[in-house]
Amino acid sequence: MTEIVWFKRDLRLADHAPLWHAAQSKRPLVALYIFEPDLWRAADISPRHYACLYAALADLARSLHERGQRLVTRIGDAVSVLERLTQTLPGFTLHSHQETGNGWTYARDREVARWARRRGIIWREYQNGAVVRRLASRDVWDRRWRAVMDQPVFPTPLLPPPLPLASEPLPAPQGFDATALSPGRRAAIARLRIFLSAAGEGYARGISSPLTAAESGSRLSVPLSLGALSIREVVQATRRRAGEVAALPADRRGGWPLALRAFTARLHWHCHFIQKLESEPRIEYENLHPAYDGLRGNAPGDAAKYAAWAAGRTGFPMIDAAMRSLITTGWINFRMRAMLVSFASAHLWLDWREPARHLARLFADYEPGIHYPQVQMQSGTTGINTVRIYNPIKQGFDQDPEGRFIRMFIPEIAHLPASLIHTPWLAPNPTPAYPSPPAYPSPPAYPSPPAYPSPIVDEAEARKAAAARLYDLRKSGEHRRIANAIVEKHGSRKRPKRRGQKPQARGDLFA
DNA sequence: ACGGGAGTTGTTGTA
């Protein structure tokens, strides 16, 4: 009898319930990763995800090796790979975390479950963080989150020696350097230390502007999405740091109390959002609130608008800089993500599904359980959140007053002064802005980049039209009736602000 | 952690 620990998006050895329990049996143990070619062809998955995964797997393999074990990699769809393993390992128990992934992994898990039942193989699935499978009610969810995070982490168990099983080598990733995103566990732990000891002090202040967010944010989203760190490990490390800070004299605490509070709140929302997709997987494909069905996405110019948005060529500098930055680095801060979605869904009045898949492919830290609830929230299709339409010009003035971020990613307008860089269409000579052609006739050394486009919509007009349509829809009693049911199922149970407001579940950003 | 307008309060400059 053998224990197989199937690693998915939980690429670590510590705080790993499946590995811990499998190791307690003292039976032979196989640490398995299955490379599933079909998954990597899905519309929301891209080579940059693979580059990150590959780095985190390499780290995992190294850790297993140091503990006298080995990572076994196999290629194929999960059921065939497992079926083949039954020939070498006649009896085994399969251990893995419950995965709240995309529709593809959900379907795959159901096939694996069916296969395991048919073959009489036991598949033990362990809860992932505070995300509860078959959650009956949101009412007790917060308390459960706390209980999970209060539990000590599972230590890395002692592992038995590996079985002589061959690995199939995985393809090398291409075209994306994941190093700066610290995908693997060692890099992630190093980043966590720096964040909690130094970089994170400006967290609350720094995460709004794309100029400062990369340094003052935790930069842990990629390793968290791959499970190279568990949320509980990060929560507990943050609590330990909060204890240290509290022990300092009040005038030596600096920005830390605020920073750590804000960070902890986000760690809490991490599971909170994933729970929404776990409870209602259809929101990857369908509007949470049906009143928005068919509302957008059937106008003649949509394809061109989408293409301009997706390439960072809308003519709105802050939108385009954010998109191009994301394309280049695989990461952008939360506010810019919200702005990008809001612009596609409100100003351009596009259905959120294609934009969501585009962003999923670009976000190296793509976490389906966070992505789809967030996209729907910023698109207004949850029906329970206040409509939030970002003005990209205002965001530019607020978050990048001097235009430094814009200049980094939009060379076409880098020459404009700060007073014009957020509204290049107001510049005296909006189109060319390129050095006049050289006097000699030979072909130019550098292909001259295309001119920066004019804005593809009128900002104020588009925003007002979108707001009017959304608010109009929300007026109906039918809309409200359904929204109340949605709040009951998904809404945060945090108390509303004091001052004797109605004690109902909040329908705001955090719901 | 939406934006913008209206209304309110606070500050400054001027006669």
Added chain:
DNA sequence: GTACAACAACTCCCG
């Protein structure tokens, strides 16, 4: 010193 306009800063509310 007082009166008051002009304007900034802030809160509240609604789409």
